[in-house]
Amino acid sequence: MTPLRIAILTHSTNPRGGVAHCLALAEALCAHGHEAAVHAPDPAGRGFFRDAACPTVPVAAQPVNGTTVDLVRARINDYLRHFSTPAACDFDLFHAHDGIGGNALATLKHRRLIPGFVRTVHHVDSFSDPVLAEWQDRSIREATRLLCVSRTWADWIRDDLGAEADIVGNGVDLSVYRTEPTGADTALRQRWGLGPGPVILSVGGFEQRKNTLGIIAAFARLRGRHPRAQLVIAGGASLLDHAAYRAHCRAALASAGLEVGRGSAVIETGPVPQADMPALYRVADVLAFASWTEGFGLCVLEAMACGTPAIVSRRAPFTEYLGATDALFVDPADPDAIAAAMAQALASDVRSRLRSAGLVRSAANSWRACAERHLETYAACARARQEPIHA
Known part of the structure; x- marks a missing residue:
């Protein structure tokens, strides 16, 4: 396949799953001999949350004080300013990973600056605001080709939009995420005041779709059996406004008598540097x-x-890529079941079984294979680049 120059667009430079996916995908594509450059609005001017072995383009972005609609509109316009000339659009293809980049590329297509674009749908949000909902739908409807990371959302696209999406999955970098402890493990324990545990980790901050309230309720039950248990709530960088849900979570913590802070029952880390994530998992x-x-x-x-x-x-997408014995599956609506699973995972025999199964499962998901699953779609869109753009 002829080497391609690919512009990958994501919504943020912060450590979110979609952003991590874009960086790792671009690195794997570059290892394949392509030039994949990850773009993202960067209002703080700090660049991406980690160094990357691929080109990165922090897009100049204006600070916004306003609603989520104001913020999303501003980020779309940031992209439109960046790609406002044919020279800036000198890529073989464009690949958006969210509604912000997708809307910008849809507008560029209408302006005849690009012939089309690929859109990966990681998940679909339920927006009460009709403007946000329309932007999300447009970014999917107007794409030339669609990709999904799981069958769940490919089926949603087929059933709700009548379109087909190929499944590309995800990957993990086994050179970064490893079982062997390092000095970072001890430093992280000291930084956050982690005791003998057990330590329960929740990733994603205080966010409704992450079911933080359910995890808090389960952890409160676990503390009845393990009074020195600690819950680490990591991450939480988001463009969406989760203030109301966060307030509910804080109220639930207070009601359960769970203090928040370094060395306390609950530790809120905020966004965690990429270099610290393997240690945090370990x-x-x-x-x-x-x-x-x-x-x-x-x-x-x-x-x-x-x-x-x-x-x-116990629902898709987890049931798609995990075997029945790879993890402990629970009903997210049942805090008692989540608490029981927390306790079960601490048993040495269960822990040993899950550890072995998890190592096998993670090793089967490489970023190289994920990148290869993109190439047929990319080739089709690159061919369209050679065709005249019609009004």
């Missing part, structure tokens, strides 16, 4: 990831690669 006794909605759940593979057992929801 110091955790279990990953609690009983989400309501996921595109894939990339952190599950990362935790497994670090030897950490995972608790996941």
Whole structure:
């Protein structure tokens, strides 16, 4: 296949699953001999949350004080300014991973600056605001080709939009996410005041679709059996406004008598540097990831690669790429079941079984294979680049 120049667009430079996917995909594509450059609006001017072995383009972006609609509109316009000339659009193809990039590329297509674009749908949000809902739908409807990371969302696209999407999956970098402890493990324990545990890890911050309330309720029950247990809630960088849900979570913590802070029952880390994530997985006794909605759940593979057992929801997409014995499956609506799974994962025989199964499962999901699954779609869109653009 002729080497391609690919512009990959994501919504943020922060450590979110979709952004991590874009960087890892671009690195794998570059290793294949292509030039894949990841773009993202960067209002803080700090660049991406980690160094990458691929070109990255922090797009100049204006600070926004306003609603989520104001913020999304501004980020779409940031992209439109960046790609406002034919010279800036000098790529063989464009690949958006969210509604912001997808809307910008749809407008560029209408302006005849690009012939079309690929859109990966990681997951679909339910927006009460009709403007946000329309932007999300447009970014999918107007794409030339569609990709999904799981069958769940490919089926949704087929059933709701009448379009077909190829499934590309996800991957994990086994050179980064490893079982062997390093000095970072001890440093992280000291930084956050982690005791003998057990330590339960929740990734994604205080967010409704991550089911943080359910995990808090389950953890409160676990503390009845393990009074020194600690819950680490990591991450949380998001363009969406989760303030109301966060307030509910804080109220639930207070009601359960769970203090928040370094060395306390609950530790809120905020966004975690990429370099610290493997250590965070390793110091955790279990990953609690009983989400309501996921595109894939990339952190599950990362935790497994670090030897950490995972608790996941008994629903797609987890049931698509995990075997029945790879993780502990629970009903996300049942805090008692989540708490029981937390306790079960601490048993030495269960922990050993899950650790072994997780290492096998994570090793079967490489970014190289994920990148290869993109190439047929890319080739088809690159051919369209050679054709005249019609009004």
